[in-house]
Amino acid sequence: MSKPAWANALDQQLKENPKALSYAFSTLSSENKPKVRFVIHRGVTPSNLLLTTTDTRMSKPAHLAHSPTVELAWWIEDTNVQFRITGQAYTLPPDLSSKSDEASKIIEGLKMEGKEEGSAEWWEKKRKELWGGVSGHLRAGFGRPTPGKKLEEVEGSDKWPETIPAESDDPEERKTIEYALEHFAIIAIRPEAVEFLELKPIPNRRTQWTVQADGTWQESKVAP
Numbered sequence: 523m524s525k526p527a528w529a530n531a532l533d534q535q536l537k538e539n540p541k542a543l544s545y546a547f548s549t550l551s552s553e554n555k556p557k558v559r560f561v562i563h564r565g566v567t568p569s570n571l572l573l574t575t576t577d578t579r580m581s582k583p584a585h586l587a588h589s590p591t592v593e594l595a596w597w598i599e600d601t602n603v604q605f606r607i608t609g610q611a612y613t614l615p616p617d618l619s620s621k622s623d624e625a626s627k628i629i630e631g632l633k634m635e636g637k638e639e640g641s642a643e644w645w646e647k648k649r650k651e652l653w654g655g656v657s658g659h660l661r662a663g664f665g666r667p668t669p670g671k672k673l674e675e676v677e678g679s680d681k682w683p684e685t686i687p688a689e690s691d692d693p694e695e696r697k698t699i700e701y702a703l704e705h706f707a708i709i710a711i712r713p714e715a716v717e718f719l720e721l722k723p724i725p726n727r728r729t730q731w732t733v734q735a736d737g738t739w740q741e742s743k744v745a746p
């Protein structure tokens with residue numbers, strides 16, 4: 523199947539704005555309250571799933587387990603465009619291959635059956651690849667106390683690692699890496715509707731795409 527037009531538009535924008543990698547990502551809490559925060563875009567898979575990463579101990583994985591419906595808003599300042607993407611998102615946890623029921627639920631939710639991304643092994647390889655690609659400073663965060671825990675309940679921040687490598691031959695460092703890597707998870711988003719707003723042209727342009735039951739995309743241009 524050819525690449526959807528929205529994915530080409532996103533590619534083009536990221537080519538022109540390679541540093542514009544953060545977007546606001548909204549989930550639903552277990553009380554069905556909207557929760558929004560920024561995350562970093564970590565790539566698009568061959569079947570056009572958007573990837574970001576998180577700590578399994580943060581709220582996002584719990585929210586997604588409660589409701590996979592998400593929306594993101596991505597403003598790219600230099601070209602003055604906005605993508606608003608609605609879809610279904612799942613957390614791909616570190617130990618996915620050992621939990622086959624969970625794996626099949628995720629693969630079904632992401633509609634990945636028969637696709638390159640349709641196996642737990644594919645996701646584990648991707649997780650390790652992304653782990654190698656983030657900064658040592660960011661990796662260190664996954665080895666620190668549970669995010670959101672009261673500071674007075676955790677050990678002094680002077681003992682927290684500042685940076686850790688992706689791999690190591692040193693046994694002590696390996697333990698630190700393994701512990702941190704246990705918390706490093708991918709979030710994969712399967713877009714179902716995309717809106718692309720272009721604010722530079724006058725009049726502004728607004729294009730919407732919606733996925734159809736057969737997986738094709740229907741395009742509609744609307745008044746801005």
Ligand SMILES: Cc1cc2nc3c(=O)[nH]c(=O)nc-3n(C[C@H](O)[C@H](O)[C@H](O)COP(=O)(O)O)c2cc1C
Pocket residue numbers: 544557559560561562563574575576577580581582583
């Ligand atoms: C520019 C920016 C980028 C961020 N990128 C991420 C990210 O990729 N993944 C992530 O889990 N948190 C990221 N954060 C932190 C989140 O916004 C948020 O504070 C944290 O994930 C806890 O959110 P949660 O408890 O709702 O899951 C980023 C924050 C900023 C300001």
